[in-house]
Amino acid sequence: MRTEPKLTRLDRVFARLDREPERPAHIDVPKMSRHRIVLFAATLAFYGAIVWAVVITSWLVRLDWQVMFFRPYQQWSEIHWFVDYYVVLGQRGPTAVMVAAWLGWRSWRQHTLRPLLALGVSLLLLNITVGAAKYGMGRLGPHYATTIGSSEMWLGGDIFPSGHTANAVVTWGILAYLASSARAQRWLSAVSAVTSLGVGMATVYLGTHWLSDVLLGWTAGLLILLGLPWFEPLIARAEDAIFDLRDRLRARRSRTPAVPAEAPPVLVTPVAADHEDVSARSPRAPVYLAPGPHTTRSERSPITPAGSRRPPHPERHPRGSTSSARPVTGG
Secondary structure: OOOOOOOOHHHHHHHHHOOOOOOOOOOOOOOOOHHHHHHHHHHHHHHHHHHHHHHOOOHHHHHHHHHHHHOHHHHOHHHHHHHHHHHHHHOHHHHHHHHHHHHHHHHHHHOOOHHHHHHHHHHHHHHHHHHHHHHHHOOOOHHHOOOOOOOOOOOOOOOOOOHHHHHHHHHHHHHHHOOOOHHHHHHHHHHHHHHHHHHHHHHHHHOOOOHHHHHHHHHHHHHHHHHHHHHHHHHHHHHHHHHHHHHHHHHHHHOOOOOOOOOOOOOOOOOOOOOOOHHHOOOOOOOOOOOOOOOOHHHOOOOOOOOOOOOOOOOOOOOOOOOOOOOOOOO
8 A cells, every 4th residue: 555755844845945837826916995995094094193293293292202201222221232133124225135035036936026026116115205204394303302392393304204114014014915825914914013013112212213203104114015006007017028028038049040051062054045046156165074083094085285386297196106108218
């Protein structure tokens, strides 16, 4: 009785790393459903409420100052080293490299560029929207605050919203956005939310951001993830264009110039024209060809070239012949 070998967990992991023979047909592309549109609108309203609360110097600004004066980095100084390392999870360069490596493997495995293109589009939207808000509102951070209790807006800063928090939401949340199953999507959504909030609180602990900066950064990153399905048609067209360009380059490289084979010599025989009389042609001098290899030198007949300058001799006879009428003279 033949039994199938039992696969261990490590064997299943390595089998998962193998490339699939073709692109899976079950890859779901998120769409802007009614539920997602409602969430996007609610998040956008929350974004506007935070900005308005800071502009009018409401209770949120007072909370920002209270947390700043509390100085968490002095209250819990023993975890300072850990927070310094943890906040790297929100820096754009390291996180983009790590997530791009994972999504690049997924692109190679599933024969699709959508994961990498979705990451690129989300980071581009992040730079545009968060960058414009930062420099548009110009809020100063806690270390550069000038007036106690003020919102520190329109003073040339670049701290509102928190870029670390928004970047953590987008880079880690894109993994949940591209998850292939509902269970993986739920788990990755929870992990990315906790990670991004932790990164935001780490910046508050270090004193580089206000608490309201973190709230607005988390909201800005969530808006990008919720609105990303609007850009799925653009991602699909970009993927098709890249694959078409790849196919054209491959076809051009496979086309090698063919070297023509050496043709055998062609014997050209002159053909008389239909209206020309062959018998009316002027006679040509005979062409003498060398005898073939089957004749010996003694059998060859002498050849006198036409038009020789040597005058003809009446008594000269060819070699090998005897003259019967040769006169004999006495001396």
